[in-house]
Amino acid sequence: MAEVVAVAVTAGLIAVAFGLSFWVYHARHDRSARVGLYLLLGLPGILLIVAGAAFLVGQQRDGLTFLLIGLSLTLPLVSPFRALVGRVIPLDPRSPVHMVGLSVVITAMVVFTISLINVGTDVATLGTTEVSYIELIAQAVLLISLAYAAVGLWVARGFSEASARLGLRRPTFGTVGIAIGFVVLGFIVTGIGGVMTEIFQPGLTESIDEVMNESLGAFQNPIGALAIGISAGVGEELLLRGALQPRFGIVLTSVLFALLHTQYGFSWTVVGLFGVGVLLGIERKRYGTTAAIITHALYNTAAVLLSSMY
Template sequence: MTTVSNLIAALMVGGLALWAQWARKSRAAEISLWVLILALSFLTLLVGVLLVVTSVSGAAASIVPGRLIRLETIGMLVAGVAGLGLCVPPLLKILGRSRGGKWSEPPVFLALWLFVMVLFTNNLVGILGFEQVTSLGARSLGEGARLSPTTVLGTELPFVIVAVCGVGLGVRRNLRQTLARLGYGNLSLRGLAAAALFVVAALALSPVADRVFTLLQPELSRRVGHLSTSLFGTGGMSPSQAVLFALLLGVGAALGEETLFRGAVQPVLGIPLTSVLFASMHLEYGPSVILIYLFLISAGLGLLRRHFNTTTSFTAHAAYNTLSVLIPYFLGSP
């Protein structure tokens, strides 16, 4: 069910992204996109207000913990207000009171709006409410079940759909132009060497990050460790099964995440904002210091994309994920 809902959400976002590309050359489409985003922002704010009323009345107290309600409420209110604020520059451009800049261009405007919506209404709520979310099972983090090929496909395929639609496949660009815009090209020897250096550095930094996590947040570290073992553990697998599982995680996750974050989003939002979004997507780590490590990983991949291409960052990401699974399996390290 989660896979189906992810695909439906991806198709909806992809449709908005294609609409935004069409709005670059159609004033009617630009105005209608602005009206829709304004309405959705207002609706988000209204939901936040209704959550305030619900919290005050205590109507949902027996269903959802108060802390989670408060986080959902704050997330909706902030996202709604920010979404309405983002609608101002395009409005001034539409009214002819401003020439408009980069931030009022329909695809960039939509990207910023989605960044705000996803960050505040889903990611930060899921991270800050990690304890309540996992205990309620309110979000499908997969606790108690190892990731399956279907789950990986259902998680990563939507990223690819959103990415290719976001850069205008079929509206603004053909397939070759789309791949070029996403940064896919030849992998040079220098790029391969840079990817290998990244993987070595990331793997060397990983146990340091884990150690800091354990020292600073021991209880959260235990819970996250249990969840991570459930999702990514290779216990009971044969060597061939472990290799296939590692490649599934490595190649599958890298393809979806690099295509979206480094390929489509980074040229618009830049490395810092892209890295914030990338780290916040990893709800399974909760409000932990590991998110800082993930931000640094994303920034490193972003530099590979900037100085080489997305093929290079994909290679590094896939190799890092694959080795992160195989090293503990074959060497017996935690």
């Protein structure tokens, strides 16, 4: 039943993503569509700000959460704010595409930061729901679809143009060699993060390993490890490094990448993942997204296989 729900939810989210993509790209030339985007993001944002302020006055715990999410939705709608951000990252303050993208990215960062803070170091509170192969595939398809929707597939670009915008190139032996080199660097960086966790947060590593081993379940074998490697490598890299990085830069994209991994709790391991994100960002910038996909896939595959041995 969970698999049917996962497929249905994935299909629905993909439909929403491409519908929003059509709307956003159409707003480049249609004033009414642009006004609609302001209403779509502004109304819920303002309501959340008002609710958050009211809850804070009443000293209720969720007030700050509502307020921050409301601000993250509405601030990107303000032109001077976009102009300010545009001084730091390659963003066009006049583009409705970049406006909506900025709103979505900032909101996602706020939500995942709050989630990470709520988890803290008690990763056991996350539970240990085992993921199936169908759910894994559905997640990968969703991320790939979001990446293509973000760059305007079938609206502003054809498939070949969209793939080129995402940084996809035909891999060569040189690409694979570079990717393997970055895998080694990735393990060094996460190793440092793991050591820091052991030193400053003793006992947390064991809790993380326990949660991860139970959630991986049937994937702790060569085929399962490869499935996780490919799904995460292709999905996450296409969306983060392929679609988002050219507009939001390596640092912000790496922060979002680290925040997505709430299963590690508020730990030095997450800092290590930020470092891995920076490495993948540099790799994408210099060698293309295909190289980053190979690195991510090989890294995850090796990590799952190693975790199954110990």
